[in-house]
Amino acid sequence: MAITVTVSETPTYVTVNETTNNVTLNQSDNPITISTTTDLLTAFTASASDITIASHGTWGGGSLQNAFNFLTDQFYRQASEPTGDNLAEGDLWYDTDDDQLKVYRETSANIFEFVPLAQATDTMNNLDGGLF
16 A cells, blocks of 8 residues: 655744744644545554565565564573474573573484573673583
């Protein structure tokens, strides 16, 4: 949907009074008219499921709501291990209980699990990548 916005105005009359330092804009004789080809409130009111996003990288395209779901299904930050059908190889989980960053990967034939990538040290300023 294309929206055209047209702004029409006549010259603005400005009066400056140097004695009182007042500036007066005469707008009653100078109306500004804005018109559009559609109702702007209606045009910009939409839910995330009504907005379409093109494919990019691993995102195959679809609604904005589905894009949000796609992103939130890849990154987790919680104490308990994520579970469910939405897990996919490469998903990341920061285990807040053990202070470890883990990746979901195939550890043996058709066996997928979260494997530590890095663990926080005592100061939480350094991460130890270990033997990954």
